[in-house]
Amino acid sequence: MAVLVTGGAGYIGSHAVAALLEKGEQVVIVDNLYQGHREALLGGKLYEGDLRDADFLSKVFQENEIDGVIHFAANSLVGESMKDPGKYYHNNVYGTLCLLEEMKKAGVSRIVFSSTAATYGEPERVPIDEFDRTVPTNAYGETKLSMEKMIRWFDVAHGIKFVSLRYFNAAGAHESGSIGEDHAPETHLVPLVLQVALGQREHISVFGDDYSTEDGTCIRDYVHVSDLADAHILALEKLRQGGESAVYNLGSGNGYSVKQVIDVSRAVTGHPISAKIEPRRAGDPAVLIASSERARRELGWTPRREKLEDIVKSAWAWHSANPNGYQK
Secondary structure, eight states: OEEEEETTTSHHHHHHHHHHHHTTOEEEEEEOSSSOOGGGOSSSEEEESOTTOHHHHHHHHHHSOEEEEEEOOOOOOHHHHHHOHHHHIIIIIIHHHHHHHHHHHHTOOEEEEEEEGGGTBSOSSSSBOTTSOOBOSSHHHHHHHHHHHHHHHHHHHHOOEEEEEEEOEEEOOOTTSSOOOOOSSOOOHHHHHHHHHTTSSSOEEEEOSOSSSTTSSOEEOEEEHHHHHHHHHHHHHHHHTTOOOEEEEEOOSOOEEHHHHHHHHHHHHOOOOOEEEEOOOTTOOSEEOBOOHHHHHHHOOOOSOOSHHHHHHHHHHHHHHOTTTTOO
C-alpha cells in the first residue's frame, strides 16, 4: 500500500515525502512542478501532471494501491490570490474536487489536508484555537476554507475521513541539509532575511514598527517544516486507526517579532543584515500565535525544534549551501 502525496515536490510536501520514506512507507507523488522541484524528492514514485487532468489522475490511482492521500497541491501566494482569484479557485478548489471524486471512485477513504491559518483572517483572540471564527481576509485563505468544507461534505456523503491541518509560519529546512525552501518569488520572512546575509538583496523590509507589540513589529508563530511533516504522518496514522475526522492547528505556540527574527538571523549568520522600515501592509494582524494543544493531545504531536534559533540555523545551513536553491 502506498501514500499519495499531491504537491509532494513543494517545500512542505517534499519534507513530508522525506519523513514518509524514513518511516518505510511507499510513496507516490503527484506534482505539476509549477512551483515544486524534482530535485527536492529524496525518493518515491513521481507522476508529473495536474490534478485537474482526469485521465492522468485516474492513471495514478489505477497503477498504485493507494492507502491514503496527503494533499498539499495548491497555489499559495496571498498577493497573487487577490489579483487573480479565479486562478486560485480553479487550481485549489476545483483541483481538490477532482482529487476527491477520484478517491471516491477508487475507494480511498483517508485524506490529510494541508490547510492554513489564513482560514481565520483577523484573529478574535490570541492564541487562536480551532473553534475560533473563520473569516478569511484574502482569496487564498478563502479557497483553503472552501477546500476544508468540501472535504467535510465528502465525509458526510461518502465516508472519506479527513484531518485538516491549519499551520502557521512554516520555516527551516531538513536536518540533512539536502532539501529546503526555494520559492519564486520568495515571500517568507526567514529566507528573505537570509538572502540579505547572502548578499542577494540590500536589505530586509520591515512593514511597520508601530504595532501594539513590545518592539512595534508584527509577531508570528514559526513552526519547523520537519515538525509539520511529522504531524501529517501522525494524522494519517490517526485515520488508519479508525479515528474521526478533525481539524488541528499546528504552531510552536511561541510568538516572535520581525525584529527578533532579524536579530536571531544576524547572530546565526554572523552578518549585519540591514533592515529598512516601510509602511504597514494592509491586512497584517499585529499578532498571530497558534494554540496547538489539541494536536498535541489527540495526535501526540510534539514539535522537536521549537526554538527560533534552531529553525533559523537549519534554514541557514540549507540556504548557505544552496544560494540559488535547487538551481546549481
